[in-house]
Amino acid sequence: MTPQAIKVACSNCNLRELCMPMGLSDGDLGKLDELVTLRRRIKRGSALFSNGDKFSALYAIRVGFFKTCVTTEGGRDQVTGFQMAGEIMGLDGIVGDRHTCDAVALEDAEVCVMPYDRIEDLSRDVPALQTHVHRIMSREIVRHHGVMLLLGSMRAEERLAAFLLNLVQRLQARGFSSSELVLRMTREEIGSYLGLKLETVSRTFSKFAEEGIVEVKQRHVRILSSDALRAIVNTPSWA
Template sequence: MKLDTLKVACSNCNLRELCMPGGLNLQELQQIDGLVANRQKVPKSGLLFRNGETFQALYAIRTGMFKTAVNTEQGKEQVIGFQMAGEIIGLDGIVEDCHSCDAIALEDSEVCILPMERIDDIAKEVPGLQRHLHKIMSREIVREHGVMLLLGSMRAEERVAAFLLNMVQRLNARGFSSSELVLRMTREEIGSYLGLKLETVSRTFSKLVESGMIEVRNRHVRIVDVDALKELASSCN
C-alpha cells in the first residue's frame, strides 16, 4: 500500500468517529476510503470557498478551525458559525450548486475534500453513509435553531456564556480541557456571531471575570465556575 494512499484513508483517520458514520464493516470502510479525493492545506485567513463559487465538494476539517460567514450587500459580514476538526462544511452549496457563504481559516488548517459526486456514488452502495449525510445536515439545521434562539432572545451575558460553554464542550469532545480554551477568533468575530459589537463582547468578558465565572488572558479563557455559567446561559430572561 502506497504511503499517500494511506495518508488520505478515512479508515485509519483518528477523526473518523467524528466525521464518518460508525458501525461499518470492513468492506464498507474500504468503500468509504474512496470518498476523499485529496487533502488541502488552508493557511490562516485563507478562503476555502466563497459566496458565489461553484459547489463541487464538501470539506471535512482535519486540523484547524474555520469561520463561515454571509455578507450583506453593504459588505458587512455576519458570522454563521465556527467549525473545528471533524466537522463538515459546505452543505450550503448543495441547493443551488453554488456556495452561499464564505469559509475562512482562523488558523493554519487542513481539510479533506469530499467531491459531491463521489459521495452520491458511494452512498448508493453504502446505505450507512447516506443516512449519515442526512444526519449531518439535520444536525446543522438543529445547530442553527440554537443560534436563532440565542440571537432572538438572549441578552449579551447569556450569549457570551452560551458561546463559551459551546466552544469548550466541543473542544472537550476532541480531547481538550473541559475548562480551558484558546479562542482562535477576534472579539469582533465573536461579536458578529453573537449579534453584538466587539466592545460589548469585551465588556461582557470583563463582567464575567469580575463575577468570578471565568478568567481571561488575551484569547486564553479558563472557566472557573461552569455551573454559574450554565445557569446564566440558560436563564434567558
C-alpha cells in the same frame, strides 16, 4: 491553494468517529477510504471557498479552525458560524450548486476533500453514509435554530455564556480540556456571530472575570465555573 494528491485512509484517521459513520464493516470502511483522495492546506486568512463558487465537494476539517460568513448589502461581514476539526463544511452549496457563504481559515488548516458526486455514488453501496450526511444536515438545521433563539431572545450575558459552553463541549469531544480554550476568533468576530458590539463582548468577558466565572488572558480563556455559565443561560431573560 493547490490540493495535495495523496491517499488518505479514513479508517485510520483519529477523527473518523466525528465525521464518518460508526459501526461499518471492514468492507464498507474500505469503500469509504476511496472517498477522500485529496487534502487541501489552507493558510490563515485564506478562503476554502467563497460565496458564488461552484459547489463540487464537502470538506472534513482535519486540522484547524474556520469561520463562515456572508457579506451584507452594506458591505459588512456577518459571521454565521465557527467550525473545527472533525466537522463538515460545504453543505450550503448542495441546494443551488453554488456556495452561499465564505469559509475562511482562522489558523493554518487542512481539510479532506470529499467530491459530492462520489458521496452520492457510495451512498448507494453504503446506506450508512447517506444517513450520516442527512444527520449532519439535520444538525446544521438544529444549530441554525439555536442561533436564531440566541439572537432573538437572549441578553448579552446569556449569548456569551451559551457560546463558551458550546465551544468547550465541542472541543472536549475532540479530547481537549473541558475548562481551558484558546479563542481562534477575535472578539469582533464573536460579536458579529452573537449579534453584539465589540465593546459589549469585551465588557461581558470582563464581567464574567470579575465574578470569578472565567479567567481571561488575551485569547486564553479558563472556565472557572461551568455551573455559573449554565445558570446564566438557564435564567429567564426577564429575571
